[in-house]
Amino acid sequence: MKYLLFLFFPFLAYSQQTQVVDIIRISAEVRPSLSEKQIHGRVTVTFLILKDTQEVYLDAVAMEPEAASKSANTAIMVRFTKDKVWLEGAFKKGTTYSVNFEYAATPNKALYFVGEQIWTQGQGKNTSHWLPSLDDMNDKIEFDLTILAPKGKTVVSNGSLIKKIDSQGLTSWFFDMKQPMSSYLVAFTIGNYSSTKMFSKSGISLEHYIDVQDTLHLESTYRYSKKLFDFLEAEIGVAYPWQNYKQVPVRDFLYAGMENTGCTFFSKAFVVDSIGFKDRNYVKVNAHELAHQWFGNLVTETSGTHHWLHEGFATYYALLAERELFGDDYYYWKLFESANRLMALSEQGKGQSMLDAKASSLTFYEKGAWALHLLREAIGEASFSAAIKSYLNKYQFKNVNTTQFIAEIKAHTSIDVSQWQKDWLQQADFKATQAYRSLVASAFMKSYFEIASLAPEAFIDKKIFLETALTSPNDYIGQEAVYQLSREPFADVLPLYKIAFNSENLFVRQAIALSQEDSIPKAIQLDFEGLLEDPSYVTQETALLKLWRYFPENRARYLDLTKTSIGFQDRNLRQLWLVLAINTKGYEQDSHASFVKELKGYASATYSFELREIAFDYIDTLSLWDLETIESLLQATTHHYWRFRDAARKHLDTILKQESLKRVVVEAANNATPAEISYLERIGFVIKH
Numbered sequence: 001m002k003y004l005l006f007l008f009f010p011f012l013a014y015s016q017q018t019q020v021v022d023i024i025r026i027s028a029e030v031r032p033s034l035s036e037k038q039i040h041g042r043v044t045v046t047f048l049i050l051k052d053t054q055e056v057y058l059d060a061v062a063m064e065p066e067a068a069s070k071s072a073n074t075a076i077m078v079r080f081t082k083d084k085v086w087l088e089g090a091f092k093k094g095t096t097y098s099v100n101f102e103y104a105a106t107p108n109k110a111l112y113f114v115g116e117q118i119w120t121q122g123q124g125k126n127t128s129h130w131l132p133s134l135d136d137m138n139d140k141i142e143f144d145l146t147i148l149a150p151k152g153k154t155v156v157s158n159g160s161l162i163k164k165i166d167s168q169g170l171t172s173w174f175f176d177m178k179q180p181m182s183s184y185l186v187a188f189t190i191g192n193y194s195s196t197k198m199f200s201k202s203g204i205s206l207e208h209y210i211d212v213q214d215t216l217h218l219e220s221t222y223r224y225s226k227k228l229f230d231f232l233e234a235e236i237g238v239a240y241p242w243q244n245y246k247q248v249p250v251r252d253f254l255y256a257g258m259e260n261t262g263c264t265f266f267s268k269a270f271v272v273d274s275i276g277f278k279d280r281n282y283v284k285v286n287a288h289e290l291a292h293q294w295f296g297n298l299v300t301e302t303s304g305t306h307h308w309l310h311e312g313f314a315t316y317y318a319l320l321a322e323r324e325l326f327g328d329d330y331y332y333w334k335l336f337e338s339a340n341r342l343m344a345l346s347e348q349g350k351g352q353s354m355l356d357a358k359a360s361s362l363t364f365y366e367k368g369a370w371a372l373h374l375l376r377e378a379i380g381e382a383s384f385s386a387a388i389k390s391y392l393n394k395y396q397f398k399n400v401n402t403t404q405f406i407a408e409i410k411a412h413t414s415i416d417v418s419q420w421q422k423d424w425l426q427q428a429d430f431k432a433t434q435a436y437r438s439l440v441a442s443a444f445m446k447s448y449f450e451i452a453s454l455a456p457e458a459f460i461d462k463k464i465f466l467e468t469a470l471t472s473p474n475d476y477i478g479q480e481a482v483y484q485l486s487r488e489p490f491a492d493v494l495p496l497y498k499i500a501f502n503s504e505n506l507f508v509r510q511a512i513a514l515s516q517e518d519s520i521p522k523a524i525q526l527d528f529e530g531l532l533e534d535p536s537y538v539t540q541e542t543a544l545l546k547l548w549r550y551f552p553e554n555r556a557r558y559l560d561l562t563k564t565s566i567g568f569q570d571r572n573l574r575q576l577w578l579v580l581a582i583n584t585k586g587y588e589q590d591s592h593a594s595f596v597k598e599l600k601g602y603a604s605a606t607y608s609f610e611l612r613e614i615a616f617d618y619i620d621t622l623s624l625w626d627l628e629t630i631e632s633l634l635q636a637t638t639h640h641y642w643r644f645r646d647a648a649r650k651h652l653d654t655i656l657k658q659e660s661l662k663r664v665v666v667e668a669a670n671n672a673t674p675a676e677i678s679y680l681e682r683i684g685f686v687i688k689h
């Protein structure tokens with residue numbers, strides 16, 4: 001009988017473990033080795049038996065035992081299999097046991113060695129690739145890590161740093177956690193970091209780390225951090241649950257940010273100076289990961305079906321925090337943008353129920369935020385906030401599902417939420433009418449919709465409205481007016497362009513730079529040149545490219561003006577400048593070779609993938625592929641970040657279509673790593689000998 005066989009499938013037995021044992025503590029000393037890209041560890045696991053059993057496991061992917069492992073109090077066998085460590089003995093209900101063992105692993109995910117940095121990424125269920133732990137989120141464990149790193153490096157991990165001990169060129173960093181958490185939230189990073197420390201209103205230590213070479217950008221990168229913390233702690237109404245809060249930007253990160261408990265990691269692309277802050281700052285991600293410290297880390301979903309309890313809440317509370325900093329208009333604009341994305345999905349028939357474990361991020365994050373926004377509108381701030389407080393207190397350090405959340409809402413309001421549940425949690429479509437009704441409650445959104453509705457009208461009929469819109473103190477209304485101007489014959493709209501340039505609104509001026517497509521009329525050349533000095537790297541990059549293209553006689557002057565500009569972490573301005581300089585005949589002709597060399601250098605693994613991706617695109621456009629850049633490209637085809645890896649693979653496909661370059665690939669393959677060779681084999685390029 002088929003179903004009987006099914007019962008013996010091992011994963012069914014595994015999933016029961018939380019009823020048999022409670023893993024209480026994992027203390028581990030780990031030593032990552034940069035040169036071998038390996039990790040060695042010594043673990044003490046303490047567990048309480050809930051039902052008599054012969055065996056208990058930890059998830060441990062591709063780990064090898066390192067030394068004879070002995071238990072502290074009874075004869076317990078330790079056995080390694082391909083994805084688990086089994087602890088075997090006659091375990092009695094109600095008894096607590098402790099076991100030690102040592103292991104080594106060479107993880108192909110979850111632990112990343114990037115340049116001078118090492119960092120971990122536990123979510124999905126990946127911590128078990130470098131630390132024996134539990135993939136199941138439903139058993140929360142107190143983790144106490146000791147991390148061995150070369151002397152002089154800085155280590156950041158969950159919990160409080162209680163001491164550091166130097167020995168034989170290594171420093172042991174001892175961290176202590178007081179509360180349990182799911183294993184995917186364990187993390188550490190090693191790097192050359194400097195840091196500052198401040199305290200929240202409630203006295204929590206807030207530590208901001210940064211690569212030593214980026215120390216000058218510390219303030220702009222972390223701007224508003226303390227404000228966000230104080231706001232969210234007050235807004236959520238439950239004290240921040242962990243001992244401290246640290247944040248670290250790491251290179252080549254897989255996501256925008258990751259909410260490791262008390263220890264958020266985020267992408268180094270958010271390390272910005274004061275100009276970059278205006279274009280691309282960390283505020284939203286900062287608030288989002290911080291909100292997860294309650295929603296996700298303190299109360300954790302029982303399974304992926306309830307993922308919105310993490311992402312919807314983090315997105316919503318981040319929006320509330322941004323509203324506190326940037327005002328109501330900003331808040332409604334962000335909701336409007338997200339409504340547009342959700343509506344587009346829904347109109348294609350691809351709307352998703354919030355309780356679909358396989359739903360997209362758009363659903364979990366943005367539909368989730370919309371659901372909470374409307375729920376709070378429906379039941380009122382007081383009830384909403386009381387329900388949230390009660391929900392967090394009741395389930396703290398435990399796991400939750402959507403039914404339990406709804407029960408807390410129902411306990412705090414007499415308003416019927418069953419229709420809301422149907423509309424926002426269960427069915428798949430995005431309820432656009434409800435969303436629109438909520439948006440027009442904002443006077444700003446109302447004026448925006450009025451201006452946007454003028455788009456099809458004749459210019460003469462809307463001139464006066466656009467003119468007012470351009471000087472609106474609100475960024476979004478002015479931008480919409482500029483986009484409408486760009487579709488009209490230039491001679492008619494020139495006076496309005498002058499108003500837009502004079503608005504001194506950075507984003508209205510940026511809209512001019514971005515919307516001028518096929519030419520720049522002579523009448524606004526001077527104004528357009530002024531954009532090169534706007535404090536926005538997006539504006540500067542766009543303006544430089546367009547001025548260079550449409551006023552060839554002034555190329556040298558534009559290049560002189562922007563010679564020392566770098567731009568974001570990805571050096572967007574510097575790389576564009578090099579490309580333009582190389583293509584400007586007679587401009588510093590003697591230096592062209594060194595410009596080419598610099599641009600090609602940016603393709604190398606010394607740099608972040610964001611920077612390299614731009615370099616590869618330019619190298620391709622300028623046909624600069626050679627042995628050096630193709631070697632860098634081969635390296636990128638096996639990079640851990642899939643988007644970058646895919647972009648590199650596309651370039652390689654194009655290169656392999658050209659006979660002359662094919663020969664260079666053969667030459668580059670001589671120095672390729674086994675992983676690169678295996679990719680070349682997979683696409684049928686290299687034949688195995």
Ligand SMILES: [Zn+2]
Pocket residue numbers: 288292310311314
């Ligand atoms: Zn999140």
